[in-house]
Amino acid sequence: MAAPEEAVPIFLDKHVNFPNGRIYELLQPLTNYRSCHDGTPQEARIVFLCKETEPQPLQDDFVMKIKVQLPWEGQTPQEGPSTTTAAEIKALEAFRDAKAVFAPQLVAFHQTVQDNRGPLPGGFLTFTVMTKMPGQSLFGKYWNMTQQEQDDIKSRATEALRSIYALGIEPVDRGLRNVIWHSETKQCSIIDFELWNPINGTFADEKNELQRWGLLRTPVAKDHWTAWNQMHR
Template sequence: MKVKVQWVGQLPAKGQTPQPGPSTTTKAELKALEIFRDAKASFAPQLVAFCCMVQDDRGPFPNGFLSFTVMTKLPGQSLFGKYWNMSQKERDDITPKAVQALRSIYALGIEPVDRGLRNVIWHPETKQCSIIDFEIWSPINGTFANETSELRRWGLLRAPAAKDHWTAWNMMYR
């Protein structure tokens, strides 16, 4: 479950209420979670329930929003801080499963933008790889063309040393 407390930014005039609704990142994640739910996807979380309400005067941010997103919990743990300490064999088991999960997500028209090992979940017992965190994504028609580049963007494959900061940035984000 994700709980967000959202401040309006400017208190409305007396007697007015803010437009109720989730933030843009919450809206994006809701859309992705609905797509995964409708596709019965096993490689990404699915939306279970959502609620958004305006806080009253007793809340931490009066007139701000409270949003509750309930999604399925995927088995396994994040690879952040673990992946590069694993044996080469373990990493070799993970890589094709990560590619499979990513291709499945792309096939549903979603290109994750927040790439990183923190958003890759690995369940060693079932050998399943999943992707989480879809607050930022882009609609896409197709899939990634270069598997090596995509794995590098996610931190699943080491990139050769870049000659300077800008080259490194472009390799990661472009």
């Protein structure tokens, strides 16, 4: 579901000009504008569906993630990008170079500074354009699906995750919200790589990995410490 139009920050223009001559038009927000606390410096983000209009209009829609530095606890304007943006760009580049079909690929990146309309004039404003994965997030849907559909998703998700691990990337932000399923083609994709660990190998316990993504039910833990270990081990 798209975010409401009033969620669009006033400091964003409808058309974003990139130094290489590309121009992307913001179509609709896919998330609300909100602060995020995983990276540094402190920032906020919003995600849009967009399309390229110059140098020639393209039929394909893309996803644009916009990050903006916030005036948090007296921090001064910085060029950026944030640590999470830098990490995601590196992952998206790896997927692009591998021609991956199970995760977004980097299309374009642009970095500038906020003008006087922004929350921290002179602070960074970054635009990351990536391919749009087919299908919908499984958040709020997966556990209402048939057993056959769930089995298909678990099988394809395992294939996607093993392919991602094979590129040396272990996703950290696990959850059904970041699992995209296209029922017609039975394609499963993983999104959101702001947080990931470099890895040499893959997961040994398929059941545990699926549980961490919310694709398989986890037995009720006997205490809070055990529950924490089940999620983070």
